[in-house]
Amino acid sequence: xxxxxxxxxxxxxxxxxxxxxxxxxxxxxxxxxxxxxxxxxxxxxxxxxxxxxxxxxxxxxxxxxxxxxxxxxxxxxxxxxxxxxxxxxxxxxxxxxxxxxxxxxxxxxxxxxxxxxxxxxxxxxxxxxxxxxxxxxxxxxxxxxxxxxxxxxxxxxxxxxxxxxxxxxxxxxxxxxxxxxxxxxxxxxxxxxxxxxxxxxxxxxxxxxxxxxxxxxxxxxxxxxxxxxxxxxxxxxxxxxxxxxxxxxxxxxxxxxxxxxxxxxxxxxxxxxxxxxxxxxxxxxxxxxxxxxxxxxxxxxxxxxxxxxxxxxxxxxxxxxxxxxxxxxxxxxxxxxxxxxxxxxxxxxxxxxxxxxxxxxxxxxxxxxxxxxxxxxxxxxxxxxxxxxxxxxxxxxxxxxxxxxxxxxxxxxxxxxxxxxxxxxxxxxxxxxxxxxxxxxxxxxxxxxxxxxxxxxxxx
Numbered sequence: 001x002x003x004x005x006x007x008x009x010x011x012x013x014x015x016x017x018x019x020x021x022x023x024x025x026x027x028x029x030x031x032x033x034x035x036x037x038x039x040x041x042x043x044x045x046x047x048x049x050x051x052x053x054x055x056x057x058x059x060x061x062x063x064x065x066x067x068x069x070x071x072x073x074x075x076x077x078x079x080x081x082x083x084x085x086x087x088x089x090x091x092x093x094x095x096x097x098x099x100x101x102x103x104x105x106x107x108x109x110x111x112x113x114x115x116x117x118x119x120x121x122x123x124x125x126x127x128x129x130x131x132x133x134x135x136x137x138x139x140x141x142x143x144x145x146x147x148x149x150x151x152x153x154x155x156x157x158x159x160x161x162x163x164x165x166x167x168x169x170x171x172x173x174x175x176x177x178x179x180x181x182x183x184x185x186x187x188x189x190x191x192x193x194x195x196x197x198x199x200x201x202x203x204x205x206x207x208x209x210x211x212x213x214x215x216x217x218x219x220x221x222x223x224x225x226x227x228x229x230x231x232x233x234x235x236x237x238x239x240x241x242x243x244x245x246x247x248x249x250x251x252x253x254x255x256x257x258x259x260x261x262x263x264x265x266x267x268x269x270x271x272x273x274x275x276x277x278x279x280x281x282x283x284x285x286x287x288x289x290x291x292x293x294x295x296x297x298x299x300x301x302x303x304x305x306x307x308x309x310x311x312x313x314x315x316x317x318x319x320x321x322x323x324x325x326x327x328x329x330x331x332x333x334x335x336x337x338x339x340x341x342x343x344x345x346x347x348x349x350x351x352x353x354x355x356x357x358x359x360x361x362x363x364x365x366x367x368x369x370x371x372x373x374x375x376x377x378x379x380x381x382x383x384x385x386x387x388x389x390x391x392x393x394x395x396x397x398x399x400x401x402x403x404x405x406x407x408x409x410x411x412x413x414x415x416x417x418x419x420x421x422x423x424x425x426x427x428x429x430x431x432x433x434x435x436x437x438x439x440x441x442x443x444x445x446x447x448x449x450x451x452x453x454x455x456x457x458x459x460x
Contacts, residue, residue, distance in 0.1 A: 083109035088352035095199025207240035277407035374424035383457035418449025
């Protein structure tokens, strides 16, 4: 028995090293090893889980009609995007990260199944191990579905999973040919288009909790910038409002700014990085979105441009010979790798999340969101400061003062005059200049230091 256990542990270790994209420490590998063996031993049973969460519930999709007119008319659900928006709405409001939705990547209305990893979620394994196991088991499930596609090229549905595939196809209007060349090609194409999507409801919930201390301030800034309130939810698509988010390509912070773009809008150096600060990066994002709208004339173009840039949309506009084409016109008439699926998905995600947030009391826990938080003010220093000195002065009054100034990377580093700081407390005019809404709008955050040019510092 001891040899068997050792063999299984070595097998698991090898399995993880060859199939996971992150390094596993000994405590990840060997914690609760018997439980891991049991879960791996049951992997096919988990992968063939026949229980599925209801997809397409009328009770859920009713909110996409915006029954109480809470969403800006600019972002209504149009027929062109309806299937995709409905898909993402479910991802945000129904399915959490222990759900995997198997679907067609070109037709998001075509959903084959939902895998539930409830047993894995409730286990005592740490999150890294759970993630690795869920990833591995999902791959196993996808292999099984692809085998079903091969079987269905020549045969009628026989197993439960094969019947689910056929029913899903009929539900979206597919007519399955009798065994023939067309039938084989159909199921080959479907196999190539098979995609898995992890649920995001718990991620959005975490984002709401993190966003809570900033909500009052950012809502005011949106009005000051004369921007639709829904634009705030782009940060949830980008990072679930995760202040520590960092992508593989270096996009950083809640709004996932790349360094090159971030430096254009925000202070950046070895010692400070505006992307790390939710308030600073939000101001920068509002400037960028306002600029996108000015260039592209329409919000349905400016919003996906936040993700893909304006360059290719401008090219599409020129090709179509239209000054302000709708996004659906661009997507249906202009074929380019930087547009297509990515731009379609980003805009559909945005509209779906805007509706989810408009009716969030029906989907999320709002305890933290309902708390009263003070408005955050933006100041520019007239004197040099250290972060440790500045935060120490306000720590008792402001529990979030350190986070509000997370762009300052070093505690004891002396930051020069013209440094931006954030506080809910009114700071002395002798040392700090409080910026007005007009000043916040007039310049990019990296240029706020110009407002204290010529102003003297008084330490008395």
